[in-house]
Amino acid sequence: MGLKEGGKRDRRHVASLRRAAVVRMVRELEEQRDAGIRLAGGRTMTVEQWLEHWLTAIAVRRLRPKTYENYSCNVRRHLVRLLGHHRLDRLQPEHVEAAWGQLSAEGLSPATVLLNHRILSRALTVALQRGRVARNVATLVDAPSAARGEVQPLTAAEARRLLQSAKDLPNGARWSVALALGLRQGEALGLLWDAVDLDAGTLTVRRALQRRAWQHGCAQPCGRKRAVECPQRRGGGLVLVEPKSRAGRRTIKLPDALRDALRSHRAWQAERRLSAGNVWEEGGYVFCQPNGRPIDARRDWLDWKALLKAAGVRDARLHDARHTAATLLLQQGVAARVAMEMLGHSQISLTLGTYSHVVPELAQDAADRIGAALWG
Known part of the structure; x- marks a missing residue:
């Protein structure tokens, strides 16, 4: 079958009680060799061993740290538990289907089951490319469906009440940025003054704040089970990262009221810096x-x-502030393309698909406008 990594000949052996079966298996090996699709020889791997190798040696170099942590958690909590004992080259579609059924029976959301399917499929794709398996069985299984949850934005009146209540808070402008511009939480918390031009009235999203998990930094095992307790821990805590996509890096025009709020906030922060003295850590x-x-x-x-409680506004997720900004933009007649760029969406279908509850209003407004233009 060629040569191994050490330069030794890669010999394969097949056996069967019937000559015809042996001939068929030999021909399959020869076809794989001639096509350059040699399955890795030597000791067979389990699904658990391959997933661990894929995570630590391959995926870690390609995924964003937060995504890698999420993948690692799902692999070790679900995939290894349900599929890890199977031999990698003998994994069957029925095994995968049974695993997804088990996750659903345990009460996991369809989105989580779908995420595990995508993780497994990606790991098996790499295994196929490297000759560890002859096929990616995950592609032979229908991917679990995860319906998008209905968006529940705040009303304009509720948003105004929130802004009124936040006006005198220490970081009150934080909520003006969320409700007016629709910045994601990490984008708002990672916003630096060098990205805000109050004279030009623009704000540029360049970074996002994320919390990374700590890693052991000790050469020898320190005896601490949790990496956060390691005396030489590294790589964790709050860090600034690049936006996930090119669309996430964007410049947004500020409403005049928001520009004034940020100007007042900067003056307030300067006073706080002086009063803090040596305690202040400039970031x-x-x-x-x-x-x-x-x-x-x-x-x-x-x-x-x-803030919701103080303003007397119904309970809502923090991400609903972003949904509120997007909904208000579209309701005010802002073009969907402009709203897409402000929100940092990579495709306009994502904008219109997420905020489909506004589409009927836009369609009616378009009908009224064209009617006025043609028939007065």
């Missing part, structure tokens, strides 16, 4: 803690819930 963050350090996503979420 250039637009929204920060009293000592200048970035705000953790958990703290930000608690502040949002407290």
